[in-house]
Amino acid sequence: MPIGYVLTKNMTKKSHSVTIRQVAQKAGVSVATVSRYINQNAPISKDVADRLKMVMTELRYVPHAAARQLASQKTRVVGLLLNTLHNDFFVPLLNGIEAVVRKHEYNLVIATYLLGSRDMPPPIGPHNTDGLLIFSDGLSDDDLASLHDRNFPMVLVHRTPPDSLKIPSVTVENKRISFELINHLIKVHGRKRIMLLRGPIHQEDSYWRETGYKAALEANGIPFDEKLVLNGDFERHTAYNVLHEFIATEKQISFDAVFTGDDDAAIGVLKALHEHGYRVPEEVSVVGFDDLGFSAFLTPPLTTVSAPTETVGRIAAEQLFSLFDKQYPEDDVTLLPTELIIRRSCGCTS
Amino acid sequence: MPIGYVLTKNMTKKSHSVTIRQVAQKAGVSVATVSRYINQNAPISKDVADRLKMVMTELRYVPHAAARQLASQKTRVVGLLLNTLHNDFFVPLLNGIEAVVRKHEYNLVIATYLLGSRDMPPPIGPHNTDGLLIFSDGLSDDDLASLHDRNFPMVLVHRTPPDSLKIPSVTVENKRISFELINHLIKVHGRKRIMLLRGPIHQEDSYWRETGYKAALEANGIPFDEKLVLNGDFERHTAYNVLHEFIATEKQISFDAVFTGDDDAAIGVLKALHEHGYRVPEEVSVVGFDDLGFSAFLTPPLTTVSAPTETVGRIAAEQLFSLFDKQYPEDDVTLLPTELIIRRSCGCTS
DNA sequence: CCAGTTACAGTAACCGGTTACATTATTTCA
DNA sequence: TGAAATAATGTAACCGGTTACTGTAACTGG
Numbered sequence: 155m156p157i158g159y160v161l162t163k164n165m166t167k168k169s170h171s172v173t174i175r176q177v178a179q180k181a182g183v184s185v186a187t188v189s190r191y192i193n194q195n196a197p198i199s200k201d202v203a204d205r206l207k208m209v210m211t212e213l214r215y216v217p218h219a220a221a222r223q224l225a226s227q228k229t230r231v232v233g234l235l236l237n238t239l240h241n242d243f244f245v246p247l248l249n250g251i252e253a254v255v256r257k258h259e260y261n262l263v264i265a266t267y268l269l270g271s272r273d274m275p276p277p278i279g280p281h282n283t284d285g286l287l288i289f290s291d292g293l294s295d296d297d298l299a300s301l302h303d304r305n306f307p308m309v310l311v312h313r314t315p316p317d318s319l320k321i322p323s324v325t326v327e328n329k330r331i332s333f334e335l336i337n338h339l340i341k342v343h344g345r346k347r348i349m350l351l352r353g354p355i356h357q358e359d360s361y362w363r364e365t366g367y368k369a370a371l372e373a374n375g376i377p378f379d380e381k382l383v384l385n386g387d388f389e390r391h392t393a394y395n396v397l398h399e400f401i402a403t404e405k406q407i408s409f410d411a412v413f414t415g416d417d418d419a420a421i422g423v424l425k426a427l428h429e430h431g432y433r434v435p436e437e438v439s440v441v442g443f444d445d446l447g448f449s450a451f452l453t454p455p456l457t458t459v460s461a462p463t464e465t466v467g468r469i470a471a472e473q474l475f476s477l478f479d480k481q482y483p484e485d486d487v488t489l490l491p492t493e494l495i496i497r498r499s500c501g502c503t504s
Numbered sequence: 505m506p507i508g509y510v511l512t513k514n515m516t517k518k519s520h521s522v523t524i525r526q527v528a529q530k531a532g533v534s535v536a537t538v539s540r541y542i543n544q545n546a547p548i549s550k551d552v553a554d555r556l557k558m559v560m561t562e563l564r565y566v567p568h569a570a571a572r573q574l575a576s577q578k579t580r581v582v583g584l585l586l587n588t589l590h591n592d593f594f595v596p597l598l599n600g601i602e603a604v605v606r607k608h609e610y611n612l613v614i615a616t617y618l619l620g621s622r623d624m625p626p627p628i629g630p631h632n633t634d635g636l637l638i639f640s641d642g643l644s645d646d647d648l649a650s651l652h653d654r655n656f657p658m659v660l661v662h663r664t665p666p667d668s669l670k671i672p673s674v675t676v677e678n679k680r681i682s683f684e685l686i687n688h689l690i691k692v693h694g695r696k697r698i699m700l701l702r703g704p705i706h707q708e709d710s711y712w713r714e715t716g717y718k719a720a721l722e723a724n725g726i727p728f729d730e731k732l733v734l735n736g737d738f739e740r741h742t743a744y745n746v747l748h749e750f751i752a753t754e755k756q757i758s759f760d761a762v763f764t765g766d767d768d769a770a771i772g773v774l775k776a777l778h779e780h781g782y783r784v785p786e787e788v789s790v791v792g793f794d795d796l797g798f799s800a801f802l803t804p805p806l807t808t809v810s811a812p813t814e815t816v817g818r819i820a821a822e823q824l825f826s827l828f829d830k831q832y833p834e835d836d837v838t839l840l841p842t843e844l845i846i847r848r849s850c851g852c853t854s
Numbered sequence: 855c856c857a858g859t860t861a862c863a864g865t866a867a868c869c870g871g872t873t874a875c876a877t878t879a880t881t882t883c884a
Numbered sequence: 885t886g887a888a889a890t891a892a893t894g895t896a897a898c899c900g901g902t903t904a905c906t907g908t909a910a911c912t913g914g
Contacts, residue, residue: 171630173900184864189902196903197861214650216625219632220579221900223570224869231613239599242592242797249589252616261627263581263613266602275566277611280521282569300564390797421801447592447740448798451771453805523870534894539872546873547891571870574899860911867905872898881890 172215181209192217231261232285232474233278235292237354238266240389241418242446243463247311250467251287258475260284267292280306285474287311290357307477309470313358314487322477323487324470326461328359331492332366332443333373335459336413338494339439340374343501345411347379348439351386351393351423353415360388360415363443367413381407386419393422401430411439411500417446420456424499428453435501445495454498462490522565531559542567581611582635582824583628585642587704588616590739591768592796593813597661600817601637608825610634617642630656635824637661640707657827659820663708664837672827673837674820676811678709681842682716682793683723685809686763688844689789690724693851695761697729698789701736701743701773703765710738710765713793717763731757736769743772751780761789761850767796770806774849778803785851795845804848812840 178185183202190196191206198206209215223229232255236244255262265277276293278286285307288298295316301308302319310323339345350367353360364383371378384400386393393414400407412427414420420442424434432438434454442449445460469490473483496502528535533552540546541556548556559565573579582605586594605612615627626643628636635657638648645666651658652669660673689695700717703710714733721728734750736743743764750757762777764770770792774784782788784804792799795810819840823833846852 171900174902175900185901186865186903187863190863193902196863199862202862216629216631218574218900220570220573221869222902224568224574224871225900225902227869227902229570239595239602242595245589245592245595248614252589252614256616256627259627261613261615261632263611264598264602265611266606277606277609279566281566282611418797421798424801447768448771448802451774451803452798452801453803455803521870524872525870535871536873536895537893540893543872546893549892552892568870571899572872574901575870575872577872577899856914858912861909862907864907865905866903868902869900874897875895877892877894879891879893882888884885884887 171218172213174215174217177206177209177213177215180213181205229282229284230259231263231283232287232471233283234262234264234287234289235276235278236264236266236289237268237292238389239264241416242448243388243416243418243444245447246464247289247467250464250469251471252467254468254471254475260475280304285309285477287470287474288313290359291354307474309474309477311466311470320482320486322470322473322483324466324473324490325358325487326463326466326490327492328362329366329369331459331494332363332413333370334366334494335441335443335457336367336370337373338457338496339411339413339441339500340370340376343411343435343439345439346376347382347409348376348411348413349382349384349409350413351384351396351415351419353419354387355385357388359443363413363415382409386415388416388419390418390422390425393419394426395422397423397426398429401426409438411441414440414442417442417444417449417456417458420449420458420499421452424452424456435499439501440499442499449495450497452499457497457500457502458495460493460495462492466490521568522563524565524567527556527559527563527565530563531555579632579634580609581613581633582637582821583633584612584614584637584639585626585628586614586616586639587618587642588739589614591766592798593738593766593768593794595797596814597639597817600814600819601821602817604818604821604825630654635659635827637820637824638663640709641704657824659824659827661816661820670832670836672820672823672833674816674823674840675708675837676813676816676840677842678712679716679719681809681844682713682763683720684716684844685791685793685807686717686720687723688807688846689761689763689791689850690720690726693761693785693789695789696726697732697759698726698761698763699732699734699759700763701734701746701765701769703769704737705735707738709793713763713765732759736765738766738769740768740772740775743769744776745772747773747776748779751776759788761791764790764792767792767794767799767806767808770799770808770849771802774802774806785849789851790849792849799845800847802849807847807850807852808845810843810845812842816840 174185174188178188191198252262263278267276287309289311290313308321310321312325314323315321339348368378384396386396412423414423423440427434427438434440442456442458445458449456449458524535524538528538541548602612613628617626637659639661640663658671660671662675664673665671689698718728734746736746762773764773773790777784777788784790792806792808795808799806799808
């Protein structure tokens with residue numbers, strides 16, 4: 155060996171993490187046995203089990219998630235795909251989902267996916283989750299179809315599946331209750347110039363609420379006036395801006411009520427109305443949707459629709475876990491009931 | 505070969521997913537080259553790159569996350585550990601965090617960890633994340649120390665590190681502003697029997713707000729009265745129940761103001777007061793903390809403290825990513841400024 | 855008493871990437 | 885112009901688990 159010869163050191167990666175082989179060695183068993191103990195999927199003798207338990211706590215062994223995932227081809231992760239989370243609506247939804255996910259000892263990863271950012275695959279999908287909860291328009295129809303073809307477990311939330319794709323869907327009753335809400339404004343409070351603040355375009359809740367709104371107008375012989383329709387996105391700041399702008403520039407257009415689309419937007423609407431000196435509900439009725447936690451405490455208390463959002467989250471998550479067991483829910487779309495909540499902002503005195 | 509010989513079929517796992525080797529083969533290169541192309545960490549000739557791009561889209565290739573994680577020893581996931589998420593407070597926090605995480609093209613996994621559930625390792629940790637954002641008392645001091653010893657990247661949110669552990673921490677100014685808030689009630693509105701609705705015990709914000717409260721009383725020569733302290737948890741339903749109970753059973757104890765601890769609790773407080781016929785702010789002043797989205801719209805509009813919660817989330821996340829690059833923030837604890845927001849519920853007329 | 859089960863455990867291939875090391879062709883530059 | 889540096893790629897060992905396949909001993913029933 156020539157002088158100056160340099161040993162090629164095996165610079166072992168300083169992965170300090172304890173591995174299953176170390177556990178196996180220390181306990182005097184094979185790695186397979188350790189694995190079986192961890193997963194409880196094969197009988198292990200009592201004393202080996204006890205020994206492993208000791209060794210594992212002593213070594214502070216925690217199985218490496220990625221290694222398990224790679225070997226077992228399952229991630230024990232469910233993904234929640236949203237388009238935005240600028241809305242208090244997500245608190246109850248997330249609560250429902252998280253509770254179920256935790257119960258099943260899965261992890262929950264949250265991602266927002268702007269429909270604009272194409273050409274980039276969504277951050278979560280089959281490569282890093284076992285299934286997806288897809289909120290509203292969190293994913294395009296095409297992507298949905300593509301995942302469906304690959305038989306990837308998914309449940310839609312507040313959105314029904316496109317075409318005839320068999321994807322379970324959990325949402326709430328929008329149209330009938332919106333009809334009743336608007337009907338209430340007309341019949342009880344004599345409102346005739348009811349403004350509609352839309353939600354995001356192409357959003358289903360938004361669509362059905364608008365449909366119910368129109369149906370109520372028609373049922374009462376009130377002509378639909380395009381000028382009374384504003385475009386919002388279920389977001390309080392947008393709502394404020396849009397209405398503020400409207401009032402400032404379209405003074406000649408009168409209105410005596412606002413259907414805000416959802417309660418978050420209602421906050422913005424109330425603020426704009428207040429700042430412009432409209433008295434609610436004397437001059438203008440305001441009604442929302444969702445009955446969020448704060449809605450009963452607004453000025454005035456908000457007439458709205460109670461939607462079981464936490465339950466939506468819970469059921470959607472449960473259905474996803476059922477899909478993991480190849481159990482398809484009875485009904486393709488689970489439509490949860492909604493309920494009229496009459497408070498002060500429509501003009502009622504309760 | 506004897507008759508009846510049975511071939512041991514290589515029942516290939518029907519893992520339909522496209523692998524890097526398929527891409528490599530189809531593009532006529534080695535897997536190493538594909539890997540290099542994906543990670544852009546070594547020069548690739550133009551035409552090979554083009555070819556790979558085509559093949560990858562054609563095959564709809566998406567790298568298997570677990571395999572990458574296992575091989576590279578990094579997960580590209582940050583974990584957010586909460587104790588609960590029953591609070592609208594999390595919406596802005598989550599927003600701030602998510603924005604940063606997405607910018608870095610990482611994934612965000614959310615877990616709630618009940619401090620009670622010991623003997624079970626937290627659902628997220630070094631085995632499945634590159635770093636943790638730990639909210640409040642989402643993890644015990646011991647666990648914190650243990651992770652710190654292993655040099656695991658963490659940033660604390662709304663909590664300062666125990667002992668002398670060098671863990672970056674991002675939170676808001678609580679004590680001084682609470683002092684000012686209570687001082688306002690006393691000096692401006694002549695309140696003397698100010699009730700304190702505590703947050704969760706051992707929660708730092710709660711502690712400092714209480715400290716500020718006591719300091720203000722003392723500075724004004726008002727004796728601290730233990731009877732005026734109620735235990736809440738920053739949650740509207742608890743707040744409602746606790747105050748409701750108090751009013752029902754302790755009629756003889758008078759009070760003329762309530763410091764609700766946070767705005768979410770303020771909702772419950774307002775409801776309870778309203779139901780029992782107290783007029784706010786004429787008879788009782790109510791003040792909160794956080795200035796959540798709805799606070800300006802409560803009945804009456806809530807006097808509170810504006811806390812830059814979204815910024816807290818953003819900065820905490822940024823600091824975590826800095827830690828990934830071995831950059832420790834200048835200050836151990838980043839204390840974000842808070843601001844008094846005077847509205848109607850304290851008695852002011854604005 | 856023996857064939858057929860069952861309980862328990864070990865060996866080693868495999869999951870789908872990353873990367874150290876080796877190799878060849880092409881530049882760069884003294 | 886020849887040595888050294890650089891560019892572009894390939895080979896194969898690994899990452900840390902899971903599990904198919906085997907093997908042995910104890911048990912069971914006829």
